[in-house]
Amino acid sequence: MSVTSIDNKNKFMLWAISGGRCQYRGCNKILHTDILTKRNFNQSYIAHIVADVAGGPRGCATRSPLLADDITNLMLLCDTHHRLIDRDDVIGNPEVLLLEMKAEHENRIANSSNISADKQSHIVTLNANIGVHTPNVQYSIISQSLLPDYYPAVAANIDLGTVNTLNKDSDPNFWNFELSNLQQRFDRLLFPLLNSGDIKHISLFGFAPIPLLIKLGVLLNDITSVDVRQKRRNPDTWKFDDDINTIYNFSTARDVKTQVALKIELSDNIADERITRVLGDDISIYSISIDHPSNDFVKSRKQIIDFGEKMKEAFREIKKIHGQEVLLNIFPAMPISLAIQLGRVWMPKADVSMKIFDQNYALGGFSEALEIKHL
Template sequence: MSVSYIPEKTKILLWGKSAGRCQYRGCNTSLYRDDLTQAEFNQCYIAHIVADSPNGPRGHVTRSKELKQSLSNLMLLCDTHHRLIDKVEVENHPEDVLLLMKKEHEDRIDLITGINPNMKSEIIIYKASIGNNPVMMTYDSLKEFLIPEKYPARNGATDLSISNSTSVDSRKTFWELQLENLDDQFKEQVLPKLRKSELSHISLFAMAPIPLLIKLGTYLNDIQQLDVRQKRRNPDTWKFDDDIDTVYNFTTAQDIKAQVALKIELSDNVADERIIRVLGDNISIYSISIDHPSNDFVKSRKQIIDFGEKIKEAFREIKKIHGQDVLLNIFPAMPISLAIQLGRVWMPKADVSMKIFDQNYILGGFVEAFEIRNF
């Protein structure tokens, strides 16, 4: 327990650097408000890293006196962690460990509070089960990926998902249920805020079957300040790297036939036979591909933008050859962000109608999910 006088100026500086929160690693408890009752009062303890007396925790014959009023030697702590470092587990909390905790906390506070106020972004979440695998995404698990480019506009997110749904994409009712919910949630939660210009920027985190992500993108095609995020596996993050170039190849069909299909071969190859098995052989098959398909190749925003330009090129070429009234069958094998981008660049008054197929192993291959009409 500290027995030294600490100048008021030093206390204020410590409060400022810690943002009034416990500096013990992983705690971050607010020390000006009781989390249970929300009553506001000062419940902090100012702890010495090197004790203010030689006999105290981490005390030193000469340095205790030298550092007893030094800001660099003080930590703001809650009662639990003050007792932990000074009484319960002193040996597990040497000087270097506490100094690192203090630095990490103060650096984080400096980073967050130093962000320009006009860099707010509303987090929008959309998730649906993929096969039998439920998707877990929460505001708390995603907010860190905005910093330092953006920071959350509020302490929460807009979630367009169905709550506690157990429906899976192999059931006939799955697509109808999901589409109805997505339409309702967008009109209720997002559209009114857009009309009132309350959403200056959106960060979209989505994980769902590809057809639903394409449909989601069609709702967002007029939103300019939108950052579509991509979940990466290695490393495990939603953050982007610097600009990366990917060459997207658009291959036209060899013959003009009654039906038209576009296979998107980005996360895997799609053999023509898989399409013919569904639609028959009276079909013109176009393709957008990359040299080495991978489900984890999207690492930058530029790759998403460039794909958008390539899919627009494909839409224009197919309409020019087959006419405005053709129904374009989409067979996608693609990352989530690019599926959303496909929906975003599709223009309902300019592009042809689409029928979206979904790869479903339980049902034995590609199956029709739903249509997206241009009227």
């Protein structure tokens, strides 16, 4: 047990730099409000990393008296983790580990506090069944990825999708159901806030079939300030790296024919035969590709922005060659963030209408999902 009376100055300083939360790694419990009754009272304990007496946890005959009232040696903890480090698992919580926890926590609080008021961002999510998988993009996870660039404007996400439904993307009415649901939730939950100016910035997290993500991008367009996020597998994160250059190749069709298709070969290559099997041979096939297709290559915002510019180039070239009234059949193999960006850069008055196809093994290949018409 501590025998030192901590100076009030250090107590107040510790509360400030910890944000009034438990500093034990992974806890982050608020120490001034009861989670059930919501009553305000002090639940904190101030623990010594190096005990203030030589015989205490992690104590030292020389250093204990020197660090007894030193802010660098103090941690703000909840009751559970105070007892854990001082009584139940002293060996499992050595000095070096506790110092790491303290530094991590205080750096996180400092980074959060340093964000200016104009960096508020509303978190918008779209979840929908992908084959047999039912994704669920959780607020508790994605909200952490905003820092230090932005911080959540409210402590909840605006979800435009549905999860755990019985609808599968191989069902005949799947697309009609999902499109109707997306439009209704967008009109009810998001559009009024955008229209009123209550939302200045959106952090967008999608985990849904590619055609739905393209449609969501169309709904948001390029007027709204949106930070489109990409789920990465390795490492498992929604955070971005610094700017990365990716060369997107736009290949034109060999012949001008009645129908037009655009292959987007970013996650995988798409053989022309897979398109002619659906639409026949009377078709001009264009392509946007990268040298080494991968479903995990998007790691920076620049890659998303650059793809949008390449899509604009493709839209302009196809319209110039085939005219405004042509229907562009899109066959996508692409990451989720780029699908949203495709929809965002498409201009309803300037660009051609699109028919989006979806790869579905249960249906034997590419099948029509939805159509997006120009004005």
